[in-house]
Amino acid sequence: MTTEVRSLREFKMPDVGEGLTEAEILSWYVKPGDTVTDGQVVCEVETAKAAVELPIPFNGVVEQLFFPEGATVDVGTVIISVAVAGEAAAPAAVPAPAPAAEVPAAEAEPERREVLVGYGPRTGGSQRRARRTTTTKTVTASKPAPAAPAAPVAPAPAAPAPVAEVPVGERPLAKPPVRKLAKDLGIDLRAVTPTGPDGVITREDVHAHAAAQAAPAAPAVEVTEVAAVEVPVFAPAAGDVRVPIKGVRKATAQAMVASAFTAPHVTEFVQVDVTRTMKFVRRLKESGELGRDVRVSPLLLVAKALLTAIKRHPEINAQWDEAAQEIVIKGQVNLGIAAATPRGLIVPNIKDAGSRTLSGLAVALGELVETARQGKTSPADMQGGTVTITNVGVFGVDTGTPILNPGEAAILAFGAVRELPWVHKGKVVPRQVTTLALSFDHRLVDGELGSKVLADVAALLEYPKRLITWG
Structure with missing residues (x-):
């Protein structure tokens, strides 16, 4: 077929310097199928220092978002792939985003590394992150699950490895204002039932969960017994709340x-x-x-x-x-x-x-x-x-x-x-x-x-x- 040559370009989580090795994706501004241009902001991430908007460094069409909002991603990990038109690239480059193979390939590439303004590329430390990134992507890409267990190095724990990473890949989806609301109300988003599209937790979901906690019938049986007999004033409406340190x-x-x-x-x-x-x-x-x-x-x-x-x-x-x-x-x-x-x-x-x-x-x-x-x-x-x-x-x-x-x-x-x-x-x-x-x-x-x-x-x-x- 005589069609326009297209190849996939990968955009990695930039190196933010100062010893920081990871960032949380707060929100995506694009979705698969969207056209992007060089310099366009595609997402906002939060590092240990601040919230930063990331611009894409090339033109093309968004092919895949590798992580959902709320996911914590290692520096150097591919977060988005873009189909770029007009570049002479081998056809074999198209399937490059396969989860099991993309991290080693990306690590080996000597091409330009994206960095934030004011920081230079990071040297060293790639071997540790390569192994961890591969495990994370195995979980994130849920479709090719049969191929994923082959990626871990250790043969015995191959099956449990994805299970250990599931909490990261399945972190509750919610917009930053909703996360702040949940934090202010002392609510763990993992306990909230989402009703939004694609399993996104909405403000209404958080308020409904808070109302359910405050309702008299909400406490578990053992809490109800304590409230009725011993300490009705100080009995908690719910269990402990765990807040990730990040x-x-x-x-x-x-x-x-x-x-x-x-x-x-x-x-x-x-x-x-x-x-x-x-x-x-x-x-x-x-x-x-x-x-x-x-x-x-x-x-x-x-x-x-x-x-x-x-x-x-x-x-x-x-x-x-x-x-x-x-x-x-x-x-x-x-x-x-x-x-x-x-x-x-x-x-x-x-x-x-x-x-x-x-x-x-x-x-x-x-x-x-x-x-x-x-x-x-x-x-x-x-x-x-x-x-x-x-x-x-x-x-x-x-x-x-x-x-x-x-x-x-x-x-x-x-x-x-x-x-x-x-x-x-x-x-x-x-x-x-x-x-x-x-x-x-x-x-x-x-x-x-x-x-x-x-x-x-x-x-x-x-x-x-x-x-x-x-x-």
Whole structure:
């Protein structure tokens, strides 16, 4: 037949760098049969750092999606194949997507590896992932099941291997908003009966499951007996809920454990009269002198005060280099702001924050917070931080002992601002007071340096006019 030559091109999960080896597919924007063009976004994935949209690097027609939404996929694994027209390719290339053979073939290809902006291709580690990817694809491609058991290396466990991977391949299908709703309600999606097309769980399914849990007849027999006889108030409506540790939460947990057991933490506290700072914030809001659309908050003044203190004591903006046995004093301050998001705690940072004016810092801070709330923080925005602020005051918390962000020497906790009795000009009067807590790595920041930095931040917040004279 004289027809147009077509071949299959495979798009692999990109290498996101920073030691990350997997990502979860949040949503597909295309389906088999759709036409795609070079640079078109085909899916959104979540790594341990952030949610990222992936563009396809060639033109063609979508042939197959290898993983459903909600699946966790290893870096380097083929996630989509596209039929490309006009390329001189051998006919044998068409059946290449067969699950048992595609991973070794893809591993051997020297062609272009897709990477996210800002990261280079990853080297090494392919042999471990090749074996695991093959097992996953054996489960995902349910049609050619008879050929799948031949892929595992070990002959004895060939039959049980697919069973072990089934939970990954059969992860409940649901859109990101539905997953968030289930998380907020404390519901395990694996227990919800889907009614949507192709087994997708809808918002109505989650609400119906929640209502069934709350109904009096819903608890199991043993729970009903306990509720009737012993502890009716505290009897749970359902069993334990297990939440997979993955993505941002998994990365945060690993980083905090590494930080807590690597850097010797010291935390110092100080109470500050911030009445003048709060008045200054109100004046900036009312006057609009920083810009009409610029959001002004006490956190902005805290950030400016910390940056000014670091300018006076640059040794605290440092990093411990274990390999070289050196203390590296950083040339610029990349100010991290801890942000609670639906995907967990992340710490994006403002690059070279120390060189920004108050207005420029306000704009950057507003953009950082808004991007984090939308879940669109890029991996690059969370790299290279040198010092961090965590605003626990927004939760009504007075203070805490913050754990250092790995690789940084200091973190400042900004507590709630409360009206308290305070000695002011020889009289006890109500004043706006907050508590600051500074944790630092005692390997490179001694008590004197940490105390000076914290005292400077307190002094600047007590008399914000000093931000001009000291800066």
